[in-house]
Structure formats: structure tokens, C-alpha cells
Amino acid sequence: MAPETKKRHRRKAERPAEILDAAFEEFVQHGYSATRLEDVAARAGVTKGTVYFYFDAKERVFEEMVRHKSQTFLPDLTNHVSTLRGPYTERLRSLMAFTYAHIAANRDSREVLRFLISEGGRFPELVERHYDEFVLPIMEQFKTVIDGGVAAGEFRESVSSTYTEIVMSPALLLSLWSMLFGSRKTLGIESFTEASVDLLLHGMLRR
Amino acid sequence: MAPETKKRHRRKAERPAEILDAAFEEFVQHGYSATRLEDVAARAGVTKGTVYFYFDAKERVFEEMVRHKSQTFLPDLTNHVSTLRGPYTERLRSLMAFTYAHIAANRDSREVLRFLISEGGRFPELVERHYDEFVLPIMEQFKTVIDGGVAAGEFRESVSSTYTEIVMSPALLLSLWSMLFGSRKTLGIESFTEASVDLLLHGMLRR
Amino acid sequence: MAPETKKRHRRKAERPAEILDAAFEEFVQHGYSATRLEDVAARAGVTKGTVYFYFDAKERVFEEMVRHKSQTFLPDLTNHVSTLRGPYTERLRSLMAFTYAHIAANRDSREVLRFLISEGGRFPELVERHYDEFVLPIMEQFKTVIDGGVAAGEFRESVSSTYTEIVMSPALLLSLWSMLFGSRKTLGIESFTEASVDLLLHGMLRR
Amino acid sequence: MAPETKKRHRRKAERPAEILDAAFEEFVQHGYSATRLEDVAARAGVTKGTVYFYFDAKERVFEEMVRHKSQTFLPDLTNHVSTLRGPYTERLRSLMAFTYAHIAANRDSREVLRFLISEGGRFPELVERHYDEFVLPIMEQFKTVIDGGVAAGEFRESVSSTYTEIVMSPALLLSLWSMLFGSRKTLGIESFTEASVDLLLHGMLRR
DNA sequence: GATGAATGAGGCTTCATTCAT
């Protein structure tokens, strides 16, 4: 096969992803409505028509872009959980650090969250999907560890599974904080994570 | 003065607020870009021209609307804090319950948050303002109580002032959760607040 | 009332008709799809936006334009029929001359027919309407006269009411001929009408 | 030569006609402007590029398609005329029946007429060609028979050659009627033809 | 010969904004 043919085919295979990456940047900067598909095309190095060759409409570009940018965490999380050993306190600490880092430090993840908040009303399927394929699985992993810790006698007996959302909440704050107030006051991911772990594990009360 | 005149005058004085209330509803439903000023006007019972009589441009309507919907919490908070008495554990518990209720239960507050996340890039002054007049003051109130608790020997000595953001984070999660996944799984404000208070105060570890 | 106000109001009242008249000319020249609404607007002395202030969409402009240009014949026909007196032969001759003149000589009528033929598939309601409000009434008038002629013993007994379409057909040919082949061979309306009347009447008369 | 090669060659030779047949269906359904060459290609079982291999441009596809669908009547008509014998009354009756059937019953013929009416302005050569190669020859055949009938003393002396268009007009009405109002009121081709022949012949016969 | 990815001009439609009344 001639190298040109190869290049052509590879090109064709890569185009959609290139367009979606460009779309991500434009949507991040301007939001859904204020983003012009022509700018997306230009950023991807193609013209308007090409975008429409691969995607039906602007809505579709947005949806596919969110899907495209949501695809990485789950396998990593599962893999990480399977490596956890030792006391549940350490397992939870490790899991929190791992998850916080992904949610708060990962730009894609942060912006996907922003898209869901901003455009969730217009794209309810996206929210549904995110809940099923991202939120629920994470919650389950946490629940498993928390329940394990209770069973092992490490965690207080009153610690219920409804605590999973609470355990996640500092990561959420971290993520939104960097979106909104990052320029005013930086919350260091590591120190904030450490403080969260400490507080959630030990509580505030003097023993 | 005839009653009609009176009513008219009152109406006139109320017009801007009526327009901003209408704008709030439209912006909530469609977002900034997709909201049509004509729909705002219609909802307010006036015509487009009237909106432009009171506001320079669409951006101004949005900004004023956010201001309009952000104005209520601070005095209440200050007032509430001034009534706190007794052990710091109870003061913090009371402050958390009060703040969580406002942030998560109040629709205006929730939607303002959404506006900041969605349109913060386009309206940075709004974010600045929200930080200065809403976030910072709340943080200060919490810091005062937390520091008081540490000084009084109720809270652990290692409990630092960076914990204020952590203490707020469940409220944020509660707020966003109801925006995004409220239809899938409801988090009861009271029970969630109670669990948060319990967890943050006591931690997860068995004593 | 100031004359300006009057002018404004009159203007507003006339705008839709002005736009439809302009649309007629553009649609006649280029057909439905190839007509640009911007050209319609320019011809009417307004801008694109104004067209959309009065009409929802291009399809609506077309529909309303056809309605606008179809509104004149019926009252005249009814009126003309009511004046017919004397032998049915003369009545029919007069009715044919009157109808042929309208259908074939009237430009609006001719072009409306062309629109129905060209765009009938896209605008079936227009065809329905034309049939109900134009074709059927004309047929009925003819039928009345023809039946009267038979009853009076002037026309052959075998002359049935299905002849009405036949009696109309030369008018249709005249109309289409002038659209298509007018530049090659002109069919004079009067002489053609006269010949048609002669031929058809001789065909109908009792020997 | 392998059978596949054979088949392929045959396909190649037939490609243009297949494309034109597909084009006919699409143009019939959507009209000239609203027909997409891609749909034509798909219907013909090829891709856009192939259409452009055989035809310069969309206009050319349309023109060739009209030519393609106009090619069948003339030889048949000539042939039919050459078989006419006996009294001119019968000859005319036979000629009318034969011509009416072709014009009104034949779908291709009907739709070509519609194309000429709709797009005649854009394709004047097509109209010219149709006049020269279809209308004029038919007229001449009719004129020959009519003149023969007058010379033979069967038809009235005043029956002039301008009657040829009139004699054709019911066929035209029949054709357009089925396009426009076929779904509302069906005109049976045979009975309508019979009625027309009856009416017109009675009109032409010497008493 | 045939394909189909890519182009880009062009048209429909929306809507923030203006301004005469």
C-alpha cells in the first residue's frame, strides 16, 4: 500500500477526533451557544463543510465531544482499586487521593463537569450518561471500601453508605474552585486533599 | 392622587425588578446566549423597548439579574452568627445547618451558582463580586467559629483555617447534585446536612 | 393625528402586500427554490429582517403570495353570471369569453397556475384551496348554463355535465401556451376564444 | 471474456441511462432546485463522483434527463398516422384517442410537461426543442387530417387550421388535471377522450 | 472508471439593538 494512501486513511480516521478536540477548546472558551462551528473547523485545520461531513449538527458535535472527553477514568479507577491492600484507612486515603487528583487536576474532567452544569438542560442524555458511567461507579468503589472499613472495625459503626457523597464533595469543591476562583486564591490539590483526608478520617473533635 | 396613578407609579418603580425576575426565569431555562430578550420582556408583561429603557444591553440585564438574585444572604448570616452561644461544637453545627440550607435549598442561590459556572468566563466581574461579597464573608464566619473552637480546646489543634473550604464542600455538592441528578437520586437536605455535620465533627475512625 | 403617524400606520398596513407583490415577481422569475428572500426584500424596499417580521418563513411568504394573487376572480365571475340573459347559446358564449379572458389574459392567474403545477407537491394545501375556491366554482357556473341549455332544448340531449372540463380546456391551453411558446407562435386570445366557442358550440347545438 | 467483465461492461454502457432514470424520479419528487445530486447518485446505485464523470453539472443532468424521457412518441405517432384509412372522421377520432392516451396516460410525458412549465425559464432550449420536435409535429399530423377532412367535405368549410390547438387542448387538461387534482376527482382517460371526441367532432362536422 | 473526503459560496433564519412615534 502506498504511503499516501495510508496517510489519507489515517487522516480520515483521525479527523473526527481532531474536530472534537478543537471543539472542546472552543466550547470551553465560549460555551455552547457562543461557539461558532466555523471556529471549531478552523482550529481543527478544516473548513465548515468538513465538520458537517462528520457530524449532523452543532448539537451532535457537542455531544460527541463530551463523550470523547469523558472516556478515560473508569478503567484506571477499577485498576487502582484492585491494587489496594492493607488497612481500610489506607485504602480510603489512597482512593481519595487518586480520585481527587483525577476530578480536580484533570482539565478535561473539570470542563466536562462545567459542560454538564451549563448545558445539562439542553442535553439531558449527557447528564444521564455521566451519572450512570461516571458518578455511580465511583460511588460504588467508595462504598465498597467504606463498608469494608466498617466491617473490619476500622471505621465507626454509624458510618453509613450515605457518606460516600460527602467523601466526594471536597473533590467537587476543588474542581469548581479552580474554575471560578483559581485566580484569586489557589487551593493546592495535594495539600487540600491531605487536609480533606485528615478531616474526614479524624473529624474535628479533640479525642 | 387617583388610585390608578398610584398604581402606575408603583408599577413604574417595580418595573426593573419585574424585568429582572422575568430574566431570571428565562436565563435559568435557556442559559445566557439562548435567552431572547423578547421573551424576557413578554414574561415581564412589557415589550422589548421597555427593557432597553431600563437596561443598556442584554449583558447588563444578565449582570443586574445576578446581582438582584444575590442580595439576600449576607445580613441573615451575620444576624444568625451574632445569636450563636454555647460550645463551639454546637455553634458550628448550627452555622453549617443554616448555611447548607441557604446554599442548597434556595433556588435563587443554586441558579446563581450555575450562572457563575456557566457564564463566569464572560462575566468575570460577577465572579469577583460573588467571591468578595458571598464566599469570603461566609468563609470568615466559619473561620471565626473554627478558630474559636480550637482556642477553646474543643477542636483538635491541628484543625487549621484551610478546613473552612472543606466544611463548605458538602453544601456545594448538595447544590450541584440537585441541579444535575435530582431526578435520579434525591439527597435529602436535612439528613445529608446531619450526616455531614456528624462526619466532619467526628471523623470516620473508631475512637 | 399627525400626518406622519398616519403615514406610519398606512405603511405598516401596506407592508405585507408590498412584500407579497415583490415576492410574486421574484418567484415568477426564479421559481420557489431559486428565489432569495433577500431579493424579495430589496424589491419591496425593505431588508431581510422586515420580511421575517411579517412572515414566519419562506414557505409562508410563498403561500401567502399565492393566496394574495388568487383573490380576485370569483366575485367578478358570480357577478357576470348574474347578468346573463337570453338564449343559452349566447350565455355560454359570453361566459366562455369572460372566463377565457381571465384565465389566459390575466398574468397573475397564469402565474398562479404555474406555481401550482411547479410547487403543488410542496404545497398541497394550496392546490386543495385552488380547487375548492377556484376550479369548482367555475365548473359549477358552467354546469348551470350547460344544463340550462340542455333543458331549454338548445343543446343536444347527450351533452352531459362532464363537458364542463372540456369547455374549459382551451382556456388552459391558451394559458400554458403563452407561458411556454408565446415567443414562438402567439395565439391571439380573442381569435382563439372565438374559434373555441365556435367549435364547441357547434358541437353542442341540437341539429 | 469472463462473465463478470461482460456484466461490468454492460453496466458501464447502461450507467448514463440509469443515472438519468434515477434523476427523473428525484426531479419529479422534489423539483429541479430541491433535488440533490447525491440522492440521484444513491438512487442510481453509484456515488456523486460517478455522476460527474458522465455529466458536467446538475443542469446537464436535468437537460439530458428531459431529452431521455422525451424520446419515444414521435416514431409511434408517425407510424400510427400512416396506418389511418377510411373516412376522416374516423381518422381524426383514432388520432385523438392515440394522442390523448400518450399525453395524458404516459407518466413520463406528463412529468416532462411539468418540467417544461416549472423550469422552462431556466432551460429555454428545452422548451424550444420540445416545441420543434414534439408540439409542431403533432400539430402537423392533426392539421393534415383536419385539412383532409375539410377537402373531403366531411368537415365544415370554416374549420380552420387554428383548430388544431383546440383539438389538442382536452389532452392537456387531462394531463394537468391528473397532476393537480387527480386525488380529488379522477377524470377517466377513456371516457373523457370519448366525450371530447364526440363534442369536437360534432362541432366540426358539416351538417 | 469510480470513490468519497473536502471545499466554500450561498441562503435561511435569528435576534440584539435602534428609533420614530
Add this chain to the structure above:
DNA sequence: AATGAATGAAGCCTCATTCAT
């Protein structure tokens, strides 16, 4: 103060056409 007719810039989307493979 308020109206609403009018503007025109701007964006979505279509599709005839091209051309490298």
C-alpha cells in the same frame, strides 16, 4: 415611558463541485 416596526450582522446548515487516491 413605552411601543413595535425595522435593521443588519452573524451563525447554522446545504450542496454543487473538485480532486487525490
